Amino acid sequence: MSYLKVNTKLALTGLMALLINALPVNAGVVLSSTRVIYEQSLHEKTIKAVNRGSSPVLIQTWIDDGRENTPPDQLNVPFMVTPPVGRLDPKHEQIIKITALNGNLPKDRESVYWLNVMEIPAKAKNTTNVNILQVAFRTRIKVFWRPEGLKSTYPEAMEKLQWKLTKDSGKYVATASNTSPFYISLSKADVTNKSQSWKIKVKMIPPFSKETLEIEKMPNSDVGTEIKYVAIGEQGNMQEFKQSVN
Structure with a gap:
């Protein structure tokens, strides 16, 4: 059984600073779908991440097996996600590719995993001597692995x-x-x-x-x-x- 060992750590680590006077922030990255159906016959499945905000962000992507608070480097999942980390400029989109590996998944039923997209904002400018709160947003949607030959629909x-x-x-x-x-x-x-x-x-x-x-x-x-x-x-x-x- 081949599994992807995710070696990247949460880019959130060390980024967030909890300070007193917080500036308002909003998530700017949205996904093109609320779920992913990955049929076994497909070579890969794609989904778009769009930055609707006015500033560039860093996005990190990974798939978990239901343990949403487990760091990516501690997960073994039968999927590879690319790019794992990348910059996304405002009003631009990024194609996220999900590729199935040779996992021993059930053949008589669906399996479910979760795609995570972490949005990490750029460091605020002109904030010398100003207390701020920078927040990383995470979007998490289901990925359904659907084997071939299932009875019914x-x-x-x-x-x-x-x-x-x-x-x-x-x-x-x-x-x-x-x-x-x-x-x-x-x-x-x-x-x-x-x-x-x-x-x-x-x-x-x-x-x-x-x-x-x-x-x-x-x-x-x-x-x-x-x-x-x-x-x-x-x-x-x-x-x-x-x-x-x-």
């Missing part, structure tokens, strides 16, 4: 997510069962009856698994008749579904 998986209402420790909970080989990302979900609705605390549902989700403020005596949920599509679009429950 992601749109079918979203629609066929199965829901159940049960009691756990005297309170109603919602169980979402995903019988597909895809990760299903939920944006929101609610239990409803004829006159009321209660919010479900959602999360991503892994392939071939079920998740028990808390329902906020739902009385023990009330049983919903329907669950409405919003899943995030392959292009980051929101799609709404509903399902009757017992």
Whole structure:
């Protein structure tokens, strides 16, 4: 198994100085997509980083395996990201390339990783004897590795997510069962009856698994008749579904 050993350290180290009179700052780098679907048949996958700010920045890129606070040099992931570090001038864009290595990833289901793009601002000018706070911004999006030959499609998986209402420790909970080989990302979900609705605390549902989700403020005596949920599509679009429950 070949894995990429990321040898660059977080460029943030030693850059941020916490001082008293902070100057306002805003993230200027945006990505062209909110998620990456990497199909096995592809040689590489690309995404654009655009600097919409008025100053040059340094960007650092890496992929993590879910341990978002682990330094890049301590991660072993089956992907290479280029460029790992680079300057991005204002109103310019940078193509970020993700290349899969020979990793022993599951062939019967998706795998998920996270692409990190760290934006580090240029050092402020004319700040002698002025206390400032410089902040590095990080954008983190999901990368779905999709092997060939999966049965069904992601749109079918979203629609066929199965829901159940049960009691756990005297309170109603919602169980979402995903019988597909895809990760299903939920944006929101609610239990409803004829006159009321209660919010479900959602999360991503892994392939071939079920998740028990808390329902906020739902009385023990009330049983919903329907669950409405919003899943995030392959292009980051929101799609709404509903399902009757017992």
